[in-house]
Amino acid sequence: MRTPLEGTGSIDHELRARTKAALARVLPSGSILGTDEETLPYECDALTLYRQPPMLVVLPATESEVAAVLRVCSSLGVPVVPRGAGTGLSGGSLPHAGGVLLSLAKLNRILAIDSLARTARLQPGVRNAAISEAAARHGLFYAPDPSSQVACTIGGNVAENSGGIHCLKYGLTIHNVLAVRGFTMSGEAIEAGSAALDTPGLDLLSLVIGSEGTLVVVTEVLVRLLPRPALARCLMASFDRVETAAEAVAAIIAAGIVPAALEMMDQAATRMVEPFVGAGYDLDAAAILLCEADGSEAEVTEEVERIEAVLRAAGAGRIQVAASEAERLRFWAGRKNAFPAAGRVSPDYYCMDGTIPRRQLARVLHAIRGMESTYGLRCPNVFHAGDGNLHPLILFDANDPDSVRRADEFGIAILELCIEVGGTVTGEHGVGIEKINQLCSQFDAPSREAFLAVRRAFDPDGRLNPGKAIPTLQRCAEYGRAHVHGGRLPFPDLPRY
Amino acid sequence: MGASTLPVAITARLAEQVRSAAASRRALAIEAGGTKSFYGNPTAGERLDPRECAGIVAYEPSELVVTARAGTRLAELESALAECGQMLAFEPPHFGSGATVGGCIAAGLAGPRRAATGVASGGVRDSLLGVTLLDGRGTILAFGGTVMKNVAGYDVSRLIAGSLGTLGVVLEASLRLVPRPAAESTLSLELDEQAALRQCTAWMASPWPVSATAWAGGRLTVRLSGARSAVGAAQREFGGEVMTAEAAAGFWSAIREQTAPYFDRDGTLWRVSLPANSSPLALAGPQLIEWGGALRWLYALEDAVAVRRRAAELGGHATLFRGERGDVGAFTPRPAAVAVLEARLRAEFDPAGIFNPGRMYADQSH
Structure with a gap:
């Protein structure tokens, strides 16, 4: 059962007119969208289960216009919801019925690439993939590669602390961003981090990255670029049991190997994507592992040999090493297209994002199998196995209210299970609106109060992306009441944190 | 946990x-x-x-x-x-x-x-x-x-x-x-400051397995860590004198723990943190340079104002790390807006202002 969300409802037309007039004084004409037809395309992000048209949409083109929007909204007491490319999977940029949706899409320039310092200075609307494309001529790349990288923007990546397939070796957004510049809700300019490797004072950058647009509206990002490895080679290994595949993942890590990527797909997932992509997956295997080594020719040869030996010893059946770059890309095409493939075989899909300690993998996958029959829905699994980040894809039909209800409950059950085994409800997609209730389960009240305190320090009136990322104490109290059965919390033996 | x-x-x-x-x-x-x-x-x-x-x-x-x-x-x-x-x-x-x-x-x-x-x-x-x-x-x-x-x-x-x-x-x-790492090797080359900085920048812009650098007194020492083949290839490319494993372990421990001869001095030791590929500091006093140029230790002969001004010019900051400090604060002051935010955060975590008052900044509590 979901408690009603903050910021949903109908538009107050008088407030819309007043806010629009105030914003028109600081923005050029054409930067404000204020009719129902204009605002409708912004009613959701990539989590389409939740929709709410915004009161207004603004499209500033400069940093000073962003600051001006914030000052105007601040003085009117109007909430602001920042939005990048709208590819977020947790409803982090779901609009507010009484608020302004602040699109950063027009701030889309690569300001500078410094090949010797190995940095790129970017506006927030630069697409993730465009960074590596621009850096390629210097032999450099930007490492985090979320699967939405052709569309998602660096501003959104900063908001969500995005990961991707290669973050096992190269880290998340937090590890690859040196500094950000932006504005608080009151329009005050803030810089966090620096081009140097540390900054005096508290590390505010750690708070801003992954804050889901609730602390600062980021208007400039300085990222570090890495030298592009000469070569990457991918292995594909088949396993007749999911448990064996999970043990093989642990064996690779225990052998002291940190592959560039280490991904798992279960049989339901390979069978779902194969007709769509023709990746050449072993459809008889209960699970496959994709494992990538990168570096110099000699380094890659050495690592591939070691990985192969570990996989064999761990009980892998067939092992294929991609013979060419084209074959390597084909291996990955299946994995990277898992979400679209889900969209092909089912009217709708709901992508979960829990992270668990790797040793719990077999237990969790087994439990998800059981939930498939409980909720009467299929759920193929793709999995960033190396870092324990699960993406179960619940297949459902949004036109069938009962199917939606079951998908929602299925998702909640998976998230609560992730907490139970010592993991987290979100590895890289963010809390947004989607997992707001689960934060009540994952953290105890004093820790949640500390999150609210952080928010107050940046935005005392709580106007920047309200209702997202961090639940209010009241919300958790309501959620707790709804989920207490017979006086007991679910999983009463859990340490709550 | x-x-x-x-x-x-x-x-x-x-x-x-x-x-x-x-x-x-x-x-x-x-x-x-x-x-x-x-x-x-x-x-x-x-x-x-x-x-x-x-x-x-x-x-x-x-x-x-x-x-x-x-x-x-x-x-x-x-x-x-x-x-x-x-x-x-x-x-x-x-x-x-x-x-x-x-x-x-x-x-x-x-x-x-x-x-x-x-x-x-x-x-x-x-x-x-x-x-x-x-x-x-x-x-x-x-x-x-x-x-x-x-x-x-x-x-x-x-x-x-x-x-x-x-x-x-x-x-x-x-x-x-x-x-x-599966393999590790340390080598050293005679290079002046400017040449050493350039060399580090060039190495780090390519996928060489550089895991540490230290320059002092006209000698650049570099540690390679990674796959055996990668370390071997880099060692052949970089040239220089190769240290024995034992000597290398001692060398890097002395850098890390500041027991190297460079640190055996009186005076004020500054820790200057700079963007990659920054120019030489050009401040008077003996230096030790780590992190491919991004960290410069300096026993400054000039005063705090001169050191901090130069660090800021280069886009970095300078921390008074050890030695005589007088009334100079250890850390570079941050912009007012950031200081206000930090004070608000501290007020939330430590409302009575009891934890290590002044350790970071004199004005750290509200």
Whole structure:
């Protein structure tokens, strides 16, 4: 059962007119969208289960216009919801019925690439993939590669602390961003981090990255670029049991190997994507592992040999090493297209994002199998196995209210299970609106109060992306009441944190 | 990791000390081994010693994560990791045998591997996955967790790294680990400062397995870490004199622990942190340069104003690390808007302003 969300409802037309007039004084004409037809395309992000048209949409083109929007909204007491490319999977940029949706899409320039310092200075609307494309001529790349990288923007990546397939070796957004510049809700300019490797004072950058647009509206990002490895080679290994595949993942890590990527797909997932992509997956295997080594020719040869030996010893059946770059890309095409493939075989899909300690993998996958029959829905699994980040894809039909209800409950059950085994409800997609209730389960009240305190320090009136990322104490109290059965919390033996 | 794994009696005692200090607004000086008490500004107050809260709580090598209580000695932790072929990616300095996990996190200092090009690199905060903290009300808070990817809630754990105890007392932490490199080799070349900086920049712009650099007195020493083939190839390409494994281990330990001859001097030692590929400092005084040029140690002959001005010109900052300080603050002042935000954060975590007052900035409390 979901408690009603903050910021949903109908538009107050008088407030819309007043806010629009105030914003028109600081923005050029054409930067404000204020009719129902204009605002409708912004009613959701990539989590389409939740929709709410915004009161207004603004499209500033400069940093000073962003600051001006914030000052105007601040003085009117109007909430602001920042939005990048709208590819977020947790409803982090779901609009507010009484608020302004602040699109950063027009701030889309690569300001500078410094090949010797190995940095790129970017506006927030630069697409993730465009960074590596621009850096390629210097032999450099930007490492985090979320699967939405052709569309998602660096501003959104900063908001969500995005990961991707290669973050096992190269880290998340937090590890690859040196500094950000932006504005608080009151329009005050803030810089966090620096081009140097540390900054005096508290590390505010750690708070801003992954804050889901609730602390600062980021208007400039300085990222570090890495030298592009000469070569990457991918292995594909088949396993007749999911448990064996999970043990093989642990064996690779225990052998002291940190592959560039280490991904798992279960049989339901390979069978779902194969007709769509023709990746050449072993459809008889209960699970496959994709494992990538990168570096110099000699380094890659050495690592591939070691990985192969570990996989064999761990009980892998067939092992294929991609013979060419084209074959390597084909291996990955299946994995990277898992979400679209889900969209092909089912009217709708709901992508979960829990992270668990790797040793719990077999237990969790087994439990998800059981939930498939409980909720009467299929759920193929793709999995960033190396870092324990699960993406179960619940297949459902949004036109069938009962199917939606079951998908929602299925998702909640998976998230609560992730907490139970010592993991987290979100590895890289963010809390947004989607997992707001689960934060009540994952953290105890004093820790949640500390999150609210952080928010107050940046935005005392709580106007920047309200209702997202961090639940209010009241919300958790309501959620707790709804989920207490017979006086007991679910999983009463859990340490709550 | 959670409050439940902590030793109840010990944390209750620490919490009581905090609550009682807060009630009478009495300052507390958090100190365990005291190995880094020189770092930051002097602070006065009743000592709070978290060393009883010690021990490795969980270590599963195949998860690449360790959870340890704050009072665990850093040396004990590192030897437990080494037994399983793993290590902390950030190669923290101990500055004495009493160094603890909590102090290492609160100081936020990383060693020679900080700017490495490979998987083992980054600062303290980059490896920090979760922290359990005793705040200024005596409440135990737990942030983050034990998994690599976790975006639930604000990343308060990483905020704690380098906060010098001014937000709370670290009780327990979970850290990401990396495997020890399969091969390692150290070599050195005669180069002047300018040439050494250029050389480091060139190496680090290509995928060479550089894991540390140190330049002083006309000699650049570089450590290579990684796959056997990669280290061998780099060694052939770089040239120079190869050190024996034993000599290399001694050399890097002396850089990390500041026991190298360079550090055997009187005067004021500055830690100047700069963007990659910055020009020579061009300030008077002997220098030691690490992190491919991004970290410059300087026994400055000029005053604080000159050092800080030059660091700022180059886009960095200068910390007065050791030695005579007079009335100069240890850290470069930050912009007013940031100072206000920091004060507000501190007021939330430590409302009575009792934790290490003035250690970071004279105006750190409100």
